[in-house]
Amino acid sequence: MPESTPREDTPTSTVGLLADPGVPRQIAESIGSRLSIDLQDEVGGRWSVEVSEETLPIAPDGAIPLAERTPELLSRHRWNRVVYLTDLTQYRDDTPIRYLLAEDESSVVVFVPAIGLTRPSASVRRLVRDILVAYHRDSQLPDHRMPGPLGRIRMLAGMVRSNRPAAMGRALRGCTAVGMASGAFGIFFGSVWPIADSMSYLRLAAVSVSVVSALSAWLIVRNGLWTRRRNLAPQSGTLDNASTVVTVWTAVALMHVVLFIGLAALAGVVVEPSYLAGQLGHATSVRDYLVLGWFSASMGTMAGALGSNFDDETVVREATYSRRWHQRRLMFDDYGS
Template sequence: MVAEHGLPETLILNGEQRIRGIAEQFGMDYLGVTVSRDTTLQMTPRGDLETVWGTDRVPDEAVVFVTEMPRLYSLPVGAGRDKSARERVVIAELDRERGAAVISLPALGPSPRRRLGNFIATVVSALNDSSTEPFERTRGLLVVRDGDTEYVLATSNFGRIRLTAGMVRGNRPWRLIPTLTGMTAAAAAAASFGIFFSTIWSMANALSPWRLAAISILSMILASLWLIVNNRLWQRTADTPRQRARLYNTATVCTVAFSGVVLYAGLFIATLIAAMTVIDETFLSSQLGFQAGLNNYLQLAWLATSMGIFAGALGSSADSHDDVLRATYGYRERLRRRASESATSGEMSESR
């Protein structure tokens, strides 16, 4: 087993006992897990996976590489059950001559732990008996041979949604929130402004729930856009093939939006608690001109939080650019390409 550093490494190491059982099931000796920490799975200029196994391997050895790289394959017109030329999600790639396979973790969805174990068993079974029967027994899979490589594709249209969700899971958006210290500080400061000024109290009470909801949605959209643009998270098609760039950008938007929603919810709760602690109900009633209740505190916290998110977007300029980039697939794509270019230049230098 070879696992890329990150989520593949975590899942493989946690499920090592099950993988050992899979090896024993097929009469194989389990050689352990190799974690690729300093290098990632590289690609050729046209986007194919570079070979990750050596040519001097033991003949009876089987290598399974788990990567976080999303993969797509264009089916020709009339191939398989799909009669249109569409790109299908690649779950695995097999090279039987070398006894090796690559599994794309994002294709297994946002909760890949169990599916990964099952799919490793299926891949090892296919490598062991040199047929596609193990995949044919699994519903929703199609095997296409292209040269020496066999591509295991998801035939369902839901496969693209599952892939995107898996990519967001691979980004681990909850790790993005602690890095947004500037955004959080600015948002909290602006939200506290609404707690201490009675004008905001009256405005919050005058706005309808629909308008408050619209303001909150607008604030999160603008904050997400600012975060993406300011940190140059958008992947351009000039740097990356169009389909992969579209996948990366979709995953980035979902990752940033998820982080924004969590930040908004946390700030709302903190603002509500602060408002109920600082503003006495009797004083709030005197300022509004009627008996105030929990609903008025909720509206105040709602508007103050939206104001805070607006200001927090500008505060995100102070956050670490590298920390934000690490939560995107586009950044890891650039690392792969640099590694591939370095390896190519190194080979050329040696040949000279």
């Protein structure tokens, strides 16, 4: 068992934790101090982990040439090992992989999306620890592959997390503004109220799913987010388009929720309960205002397609993907036209 407290004269081994901006940088900052303790407990000696945000260039084949840059990085930063966290992905024989270790084992690239959605920081820390421990003990490395449907599902979830659907939602300002204005017609015009009142929760949910799906499809087509199979960048895999669909659908669904909250609140302020009861022919409750806001939000979401014409295509593309995925798609002309 390694000593928990190293001697004062024990040399320090330094691991450089490079990270892409966004989710990888957040993970790196959250695991740095704990990772050094893990290595000290498992391997022994003194360990230091230095976090640095640095974006390495993408090679012509779509991969990250970390091994080629490792000598320069180790010399410049005076590190002993370098670990690079990226939100790009890579495959071997059409199977997603979690990491790629250099032949001399002095550097390793960890593909954060392959870690999945659940507790990514803890999972990345455990993976990096196991790789470094295996190297120092000359033992079995953790499996780098993610085979089967479950591996692809985890990869898809990680890719969507890196894409940050909420950021895309914030980029759809024109879409949201037109949606709110259009949905307000459902609040101010009483002819809409009986229609909303007559709808069951199941029908309202079906309408919501339909309009969110329709607007999502329109945004993907209008902004050239769909990638044709022949244009896919090397090693990007077929999950590229799947992550685009899930990211855009989630962003539009969040916009739909924002419209629902805003329009339901507007209905509560504008429409008197007694007047609403007279129009509907029965006593009213909070439920009626929520249903009215829900149906009006669906109307507004559908009208958001018009508002999308006011949103800049470049801004939407940059917001849909992480910075590194956007760079790779530009590099391989993966934005359809």
